[in-house]
Amino acid sequence: xxxxxxxxxxxxxxxxxxxxxxxxxxxxxxxxxxxxxxxxxxxxxxxxxxxxxxxxxxxxxxxxxxxxxxxxxxxxxxxxxxxxxxxxxxxxxxxxxxxxxxxxxxxxxxxxxxxxxxxxxxxxxxxxxxxxxxxxxxxxxxxxxxxxxxxxxxxxxxxxxxxxxxxxxxxxxxxxxxxxxxxxxxxxxxxxxxxxxxxxxxxxxxxxxxxxxxxxxxxxxxxxxxxxxxxxxxxxxxxxxxxxxxxxxxxxxxxxxxxxxxxxxxxxxxxxxxxxxxxxxxxxxxxxxxxxxxxxxxxxxxxxxxxxxxxxxxxxxxxxxxxxxxxxxxxxxxxxxxxxxxxxxxxxxxxxxxxxxxxxxxxxxxxxxxxxxxxxxxxxxxxxxxxxxxxxxxxxxxxxxxxxxxxxxxxxxxxxxxxxxxxxxxxxxxxxxxxxxxxxxxxxxxxxxxxxxxxxxxxxxxxxxxxxxxxxxxxxxxxxxxxxxxxxxxxxxxxxxxxxxxxxxxxxxxxxxxxxxxxxxxxxxxxx
Amino acid sequence: xxxxxxxxxxxxxxxxxxxxxxxxxxxxxxxxxxxxxxxxxxxxxxxxxxxxxxxxxxxxxxxxxxxxxxxxxxxxxxxxxxxxxxxxxxxxxxxxxxxxxxxxxxxxxxxxxxxxxxxxxxxxxxxxxxxxxxxxxxxxxxxxxxxxxxxxxx
Numbered sequence: 001x002x003x004x005x006x007x008x009x010x011x012x013x014x015x016x017x018x019x020x021x022x023x024x025x026x027x028x029x030x031x032x033x034x035x036x037x038x039x040x041x042x043x044x045x046x047x048x049x050x051x052x053x054x055x056x057x058x059x060x061x062x063x064x065x066x067x068x069x070x071x072x073x074x075x076x077x078x079x080x081x082x083x084x085x086x087x088x089x090x091x092x093x094x095x096x097x098x099x100x101x102x103x104x105x106x107x108x109x110x111x112x113x114x115x116x117x118x119x120x121x122x123x124x125x126x127x128x129x130x131x132x133x134x135x136x137x138x139x140x141x142x143x144x145x146x147x148x149x150x151x152x153x154x155x156x157x158x159x160x161x162x163x164x165x166x167x168x169x170x171x172x173x174x175x176x177x178x179x180x181x182x183x184x185x186x187x188x189x190x191x192x193x194x195x196x197x198x199x200x201x202x203x204x205x206x207x208x209x210x211x212x213x214x215x216x217x218x219x220x221x222x223x224x225x226x227x228x229x230x231x232x233x234x235x236x237x238x239x240x241x242x243x244x245x246x247x248x249x250x251x252x253x254x255x256x257x258x259x260x261x262x263x264x265x266x267x268x269x270x271x272x273x274x275x276x277x278x279x280x281x282x283x284x285x286x287x288x289x290x291x292x293x294x295x296x297x298x299x300x301x302x303x304x305x306x307x308x309x310x311x312x313x314x315x316x317x318x319x320x321x322x323x324x325x326x327x328x329x330x331x332x333x334x335x336x337x338x339x340x341x342x343x344x345x346x347x348x349x350x351x352x353x354x355x356x357x358x359x360x361x362x363x364x365x366x367x368x369x370x371x372x373x374x375x376x377x378x379x380x381x382x383x384x385x386x387x388x389x390x391x392x393x394x395x396x397x398x399x400x401x402x403x404x405x406x407x408x409x410x411x412x413x414x415x416x417x418x419x420x421x422x423x424x425x426x427x428x429x430x431x432x433x434x435x436x437x438x439x440x441x442x443x444x445x446x447x448x449x450x451x452x453x454x455x456x457x458x459x460x461x462x463x464x465x466x467x468x469x470x471x472x473x474x475x476x477x478x479x480x481x482x483x484x485x486x487x488x489x490x491x492x493x494x495x496x497x498x499x500x501x502x503x504x505x506x507x508x509x510x511x512x513x514x515x516x517x518x519x520x521x522x523x524x525x526x527x528x
Numbered sequence: 529x530x531x532x533x534x535x536x537x538x539x540x541x542x543x544x545x546x547x548x549x550x551x552x553x554x555x556x557x558x559x560x561x562x563x564x565x566x567x568x569x570x571x572x573x574x575x576x577x578x579x580x581x582x583x584x585x586x587x588x589x590x591x592x593x594x595x596x597x598x599x600x601x602x603x604x605x606x607x608x609x610x611x612x613x614x615x616x617x618x619x620x621x622x623x624x625x626x627x628x629x630x631x632x633x634x635x636x637x638x639x640x641x642x643x644x645x646x647x648x649x650x651x652x653x654x655x656x657x658x659x660x661x662x663x664x665x666x667x668x669x670x671x672x673x674x675x676x677x678x679x680x681x682x
Contacts, residue, residue: 051673164587165533168540168580174573175547182566189566190551221609224643364634396644396653400637401661407624407633408665412675417625424617431610435602436536454569462563 007363011056011371014333019056020368023063024375025383030064031071032387033398036349037084038068039334040215043207044405046341047412054346055361059368061342064373065335069278069315073110073307075391082252086278086314089286093299093306100302104246104384109304110311111380112248113260115373117312120264121271121319122369125326132327133352141463142471145456146481148449151330153485154273157492170437173446174453176201183455190240196418202308203341203448205410209423210440211405214430216399223395248304256308259289263309267316272323277333277441278314285313319369325350326362329452334441337448340390359449532602533588540581548574628680656681 010016021044030041041064072084077094091108097106120474139147152174156166180200191197265283270281289309290299299306315334324332329351331337343350348358355362364455380387410423419444464471472479548571556567564578616639623632637658669675 013646050674164584168577168584171573171577171580172540175570175577178570178573182556182559184563185566187557187559187566188555189570190555192555217613220613220640220644221606225605225609249543396641397657399644400640400658402567403640404633404637404661404665407620407636408629408669408675408677411629411677412669412673415675417621417678424621427617428610428614431613432536432602435606436532436535450569450573457569458563518661 003359004363005154007360007365008367010360010364011059011367014442016056016059016364017369017371018451019060020063020314020371021051021375021379023060024372024379025063027064027067027069028071028074028376028380028383028387029067029390031068031084031087032072032074032391033393034075034079034391035465036402037072037215038065039338040212041068042338043204043211044402044409046204046207046338046345047409048365049342050345050413054343054348055364055368057346058339058342058365060259060338062365062368062383063372063375065339066315066369066376068185069118069318070111070114070311070376071153071387073114073311074107074384074387077106077110077307078388078391080148083205086107086282087310087316088279088305090312092286092310093303096300096302097304097307100245102245102302103388104241104249105252105448106302106304106307107384107388108246108248108381109252109307111307111377111384112253113312113387114315115266115377115380116260117314117316118318118376119310119373120261121268122366122373124229124268124272125319125320125323125369126366129323129326130355132463133321133355135367136328136352137356139477140475141456141459142475143477145453145460146478147328147484148330148453148456150481150485151324151328152442152449152453152486154488155445156439157331161437163489163492163496165437166439166442169433169440169442170446172438173443173448174450176206177450178449178454183451184458189246194418196414196416199320200451201422202413202419203338203344204413204424205419206426206447207338207341207444208406208410209426210430210433211338211443212402212409213423213427214434216402216435217427217431219395220399223399252304258304259292259305260308260312262292263312267313268320271320271332273319273332278317281317282310282314285309287359309331326354327352331448334444337441337444340448343473356490374445439523471490533584537584537588540584541578544574544578544581548578580666603635624678626680630662630666631657631680633665634658637661 011020026041026045027038030036031038042061045061045064049060052060068084069086072082072087076082076087076091080091080095082088082091094103094106094110097103111390134149136144152170153167155162156170177200179197181187181198181339182189188198223361266285267278267281270284286299286306286309289305291301292298293305295303318335321332321336322339324330325336325339329349331340331350340350348354348361349520368371406423407420410420411417413419430440432438433443460471470480551573552567552570556570559566616636620632620636623635628630635658638654641654641658667675669677
């Protein structure tokens with residue numbers, strides 16, 4: 001109890017409260033600008049956390065994460081261009097509402113349901129993470145190795161559109177993760193004579209290159225080659241718009257509440273699974289709301305319920321996402337993988353021991369999440385006019401400035417131009433990954449988990465190298481997770497094959513009853 | 529994506545084999561202590577990568593054709609663009625090392641703004657905004673976070 005109170009007290013320190021508010025504002029701002037998104041902003045802000053305390057730094061990044069989720073919906077509603085991938089489904093009903101002059105109402109409903117979904121998810125995190133951590137503390141190296149192999153396979157299989165491409169991305173991340181000194185013998189591995197690579201490839205410049213710079217390169221390509229679609233911004237604040245089109249009434253909120261609650265549960269469940277992510281949660285929330293509705297034909301024509309369904313589901317992912325990270329040390333998403341960097345910068349290893357070794361920090365983070373939700377609501381509500389303005393801020397200013405911030409951020413981590421070079425190299429790698437549809441989440445999580453997995457495997461070999469068969473007979477959890485991994489790979493492969501066949505059949509005109517749902521979940525699956 | 533998958537799968541196989549037979553033997557010395565050899569994990573992952581690359585090629589050759597998905601991947605203009613972008617980064621890196629962050633950073637921004645705006649660029653914007661942005665970033669990092677970005681010879 002003392003630790004809880006101390007943690008909450010830390011989070012309420014004026015410095016931390018301000019940092020959370022700044023984080024939420026930054027997330028909202030970045031999320032609102034099409035082409036920029038939350039994970040990118042977190043990667044860029046990561047070097048700043050070097051200069052903050054562990055709680056301040058992580059709370060700041062959590063603020064960005066929470067703000068970024070709702071921020072994406074502003075552009076989706078006003079421009080029909082999602083500010084972030086998870087807001088893609090928000091545009092389906094948001095933009096038609098904005099065309100009807102109800103853009104402000106749509107943005108407010110998005111904000112309310114987003115904050116609600118996020119809060120539900122956080123409550124589940126607070127209740128579930130510690131008990132799961134207690135269970136995982138009882139696991140030894142063989143069990144942890146098998147859990148990591150299972151988690152990596154699931155992430156690789158579910159975070160992209162193709163199982164094989166996902167596995168390739170995770171394996172490639174793993175290969176990069178082995179660069180540096182060998183954990184047992186300290187023999188340099190693939191360092192090519194660069195002393196800077198002795199500790200391995202640094203996560204910060206790598207994520208800046210992969211997430212931020214490569215995204216800007218892709219956006220610039222569309223701009224420079226003239227492939228960017230022109231978007232017309234609708235003004236929801238115009239004087240001629242009647243007042244009832246600018247507010248969400250109590251009756252409207254109450255009518256949408258069951259949908260919001262259902263989507264929050266869906267998003268929380270999806271978020272707790274490593275690798276699935278907010279985009280899928282958003283589409284699943286939307287599909288389930290449509291299925292449950294008495295007027296499904298109205299979905300897609302500007303229905304508030306559609307917005308509530310998507311926003312509650314995609315926001316509910318963010319809290320639950322941290323369950324695998326804090327309980328077993330497995331980042332469940334791209335954002336969680338980047339957050340690992342913030343923990344490691346301050347010498348904190350995410351995983352079950354965190355509740356034992358750093359309880360004050362953990363409860364501080366939980367309190368910071370609650371504060372971030374409050375700020376998300378307050379800043380989102382007060383700043384809607386501003387965020388509606390920034391969605392159409394000219395790209396000619398934004399992209400070059402972001403590139404310069406990326407260079408400064410990559411350099412700031414270690415005061416080294418070597419890290420800037422790493423960021424540039426991964427920017428080009430990231431461009432190819434985007435174009436060829438290899439999952440970033442799988443790559444970064446593979447990179448982040450490999451050193452840990454390698455250590456567990458090595459410990460297992462030392463412990464059981466002379467009697468390998470007892471590993472399976474004496475450790476049923478290992479056998480269970482290895483069997484589950486094999487089963488999951490087969491299931492995912494079969495599902496994807498079925499989806500591919502369904503897509504081809506749909507295009508040829510042959511439709512089946514379940515094909516449209518399959519189409520939504522498969523086609524729009526993207527980065528978590 | 530079928531063609532791109534075949535090309536990328538083939539490239540992954542070739543790079544993987546190059547790493548296994550050329551890079552790893554030269555870059556990782558064998559160690560005869562207890563436990564696993566230092567090269568064990570990288571080699572295992574690289575063999576897995578080669579196998580997955582081959583599987584990607586094989587499945588794309590056998591898979592049903594999805595006409596809509598065929599539009600993805602890279603064409604000539606993409607290759608030209610990413611080549612230019614890579615060159616831009618190399619030159620930017622050399623410029624920052626040579627003349628410092630503020631001048632090189634402003635220069636990099638100006639090039640980008642001109643590329644985006646083309647003929648419609650306003651010269652006041654194109655010069656003032658990059659110089660101000662580069663200077664503000666430099667100043668902030670130096671004064672708030674004690675990070676000295678490269679200052680060049682000045």
